[in-house]
Amino acid sequence: MANFKKIEARKTQILKTAERFFGEKGFQETTISGIAKESKISEASIYEYFSTKEGLLFSVPTKNASELFKLMQFHLTLIRGAENKLRSIIYIFLSTNEENPNNASILMLILKHNKKFLNSEGHLEIKKGLKMIDEAIEEGILAGEFRNDINVYLTRSMIIGTIEHLVTSWLMTGRPESLVDLVDPLIDTIIAGIQATKKQITDMES
C-alpha cells in the first residue's frame, strides 16, 4: 500500500517535471536526463514507469484531460440552454489553458501535430471534450436556439479553432494578457453567428 503510494508519488513527480520541461522547452529540447536530474529520479527509473520519451510526453496531458472532462461533464449537467453550455465549455477551456500554460503548450504546440498521439488512447479523452461541443450545438439546434441550417462540424471548428488560436497566440507572444476576459465577447460573436434570428423564429411560429 505504502509502496503503491510511493510509486504514484514518484510518477507524479516525474510527470510534473516533464510537464514543465516539455511545456517550456518543447519535445526536442527536453532531455530525459534533464527531467531525471530535476526530479531527482534516475533516468533508468523514468524508463521503469514510462516506455519511451514520447510515451512520457503522451502521459502528461492524459491525466489532466481526463480530470478536466470529468469536471466539464459534471458542470454541463447543471446548466440549461445550449448557449450557456457553450459559454461554459469555452470558459473552461480558456481558463484551464490559462491556469496551466505548460499543459496548454504541450497540447497546442506539440501533441496537436503528432499523428501518433492523435491515434493514441490519450487523444480519446480529448475527443470526448469535442463531442460535448457537438452535443451542445445539436441541442441548441433542436431547441430552436440556433439556426437549423448551421453546419455542426464547422461551428465546432470555429469554436475550437478560435480557442486554439487565442491560446497559441497567448503562449507564443504573451498577448492578450488574459484569456478568460475573451470569453464573453467570443461567445457573443459566435452565438450571434449561429443563433436563430427573430425572423427565423417568426417563420417557425407561423
Place this chain on the structure above:
Amino acid sequence: MANFKKIEARKTQILKTAERFFGEKGFQETTISGIAKESKISEASIYEYFSTKEGLLFSVPTKNASELFKLMQFHLTLIRGAENKLRSIIYIFLSTNEENPNNASILMLILKHNKKFLNSEGHLEIKKGLKMIDEAIEEGILAGEFRNDINVYLTRSMIIGTIEHLVTSWLMTGRPESLVDLVDPLIDTIIAGIQATKKQITDMES
C-alpha cells in the same frame, strides 16, 4: 549575370526540395544531408546559401507568402464591400493551403510554433496578410456593414483560428476532403456573427 541566374536556380532547387522534405517529414525528421542528396547540391553549398537548417526552413515560406500577399492585395483593390473582401481573403487562404499542402504544413505545423520565426523577417509578410483582415473588418465597421461593438482582434482571431484549425485537421487527418467547399458556410456564419442586425440598424437610425 549568368552566374547570378545559376545561383538563383540552385537556391530555388534547394528551396523546392526543402519545402517537400519539411512539409512531408517535419523539421526534426528532415536532414540537410537528405535535402542535399535529393537536390544534388552538396551540403556545404546549402550552407553557402542558407545560414542554418532553421534559416533554410524560414526561407521556404517567405517567397510563397510574399507572392501570395501581392496577389491578395491586387484582388482586394478590385473588390467592394467588407464582406466580399473577407470572403475573398478566406477563399484565398483556404485554396492556397489546399493547393500547396507542404507549404501549409510548414506554416501551420512548424513555423507557427517557432518563436524565432515569429520575430523574423519572414513573419512580416504573413503579418501583412493578417493586417488585410483587420482592415477589411474595420472597413466593414465604418461602413456600417458590421456591428460597431465587435472586437477586431477577436474577430480576426476567429477567422484565422478557424482557417488554421480546418487546414491543420485537413493536414493531419485528411478531413474535410475539400477545404474550399467550406468557404461559403464559414463566411456566412462569421458574417452572421458580426454583421449589423436590422434591429441594430434601426437603433442606429433612430
Place this chain on the structure above:
Amino acid sequence: MANFKKIEARKTQILKTAERFFGEKGFQETTISGIAKESKISEASIYEYFSTKEGLLFSVPTKNASELFKLMQFHLTLIRGAENKLRSIIYIFLSTNEENPNNASILMLILKHNKKFLNSEGHLEIKKGLKMIDEAIEEGILAGEFRNDINVYLTRSMIIGTIEHLVTSWLMTGRPESLVDLVDPLIDTIIAGIQATKKQITDMES
C-alpha cells in the same frame, strides 16, 4: 527437506529456461529479465541461486556434462578394443549434441571461447571426457591397434576438432541433416589414419 526440494526445483526451472535462452539467442541477447519472466521466478531470486549472469551460463552445461560423462564411463567399461571405444565416444558426442542442440550451442558457440569458463570447475567435467579419448588412444597404441608413432594430442585434436566443426556447422547452417550418420565414415577415416598397417604389424612381428 521439502524446502530443499522446492529450491532445487526452482533452480532447475531457471536452468531449463536459461539453457533454452542462451542456446537459442546467445549470451548477449539473453537477458536475466527474460529468463525471469519465462521461468516465472523473479530476477532477484535468480541472483539468490546464481552469482552472476555468467555464473548462470556456466551452470547450464555442468550438470549435463556431468551426467553425460558418467554415462560414457559406464559404457566404455563394457567395450573392448580401442577402436570400438573411440567409435562409441564419437557416437555419444555427436548424438548428445544432436539431441540437445541448445546445450550444444552453449558449449560450442559460447563457452568454448570463454577463458573464464576454461578455468572454471564446470570445465573440469568436460576435460574428463577429453581424457577418455586420450586413454582410448593410448590403449590402442599399447595394444598395437594404432601406430606407435602417432601424436596423442594431435589425434585427440583431430577427433574433437572434427566433432566440433561438424556440430558447429550443423548448428549454424543446418547441414548435414543428421550428425550421427557421420559416425561411421568419420571413425573409418580416423582409424585408417592411425591404425597400425599390416606392414607395420609385420615389422613389429619380425
Place this chain on the structure above:
Amino acid sequence: MANFKKIEARKTQILKTAERFFGEKGFQETTISGIAKESKISEASIYEYFSTKEGLLFSVPTKNASELFKLMQFHLTLIRGAENKLRSIIYIFLSTNEENPNNASILMLILKHNKKFLNSEGHLEIKKGLKMIDEAIEEGILAGEFRNDINVYLTRSMIIGTIEHLVTSWLMTGRPESLVDLVDPLIDTIIAGIQATKKQITDMES
C-alpha cells in the same frame, strides 16, 4: 589522388586498431569510442567509413582473407600432387593464423559464430579457401592418390575442424606453443587416413 590515399590510410588505421581491439577483447568488449581514441580518428569519422560496429568487424578479415587466398591460389598452381597441395594449404592456414593471432581470433572466436557474417560477402572469400581444399581432395581421388570411397565433405571437415581446434586452443590457452610444428604430423595422419592403400592399389591393378 593524395586525398584518396589519405582516406585509405585513415581506413587502414581504423582497421588496424579494430583488428587489435576485436582480437584482444572480443566484439562486445570493444567500443567504437575505444577504437576512435586509439586510432586518433573521431567516432563520427569511423561511421563515415564503416556503417556500423558490426560492419567494421566484418571489414577486418575480409581484406586479409582476400590477400591470403590470392597467395594460396598462386602457390597451389606451382604444386604437383594432391598430398602436397593439402600440406601446403594446411601450412598456410596454420602459419597465417599463428602470424596474425588477432585476425585469427576474430575469425575463429567471433565471426565463425555470426550468422550474419556467414551470409555476408566477406564470407565468400573464406569459402573460396574451403573450395581449394575440396578441389585438392577431389584431385587426389581422381589421381588415385586417395581412396575413392572417402567422403569429400567429411574429409574437408576433418581438416578444417582440426585446424580450427588447434588454432582455437592455441588462442585460448597458449598451447601448443607452435602451430606450424604440427603441420607434418597432422598431414601425415590425415593422409594415412585417406590415402589409397597398397592393398587397394593392388586391388585396382588386378
Place this chain on the structure above:
DNA sequence: CATGAATGAGCCTTCATTCAT
C-alpha cells in the same frame, strides 16, 4: 564557387545487479 571530408556534441535506451522489506 563548390564540395569532400571531418567532427563535436549529444541523447535515448538497456540491463545486470543490489537492497530493503
Place this chain on the structure above:
DNA sequence: AATGAATGAAGGCTCATTCAT
C-alpha cells in the same frame, strides 16, 4: 526465502556545421 523497486554505468549512432582545397 522471495521479490519489487531502483539505478549506475555505458555505448552506438546521428547530424548540423565547418574548413581546406
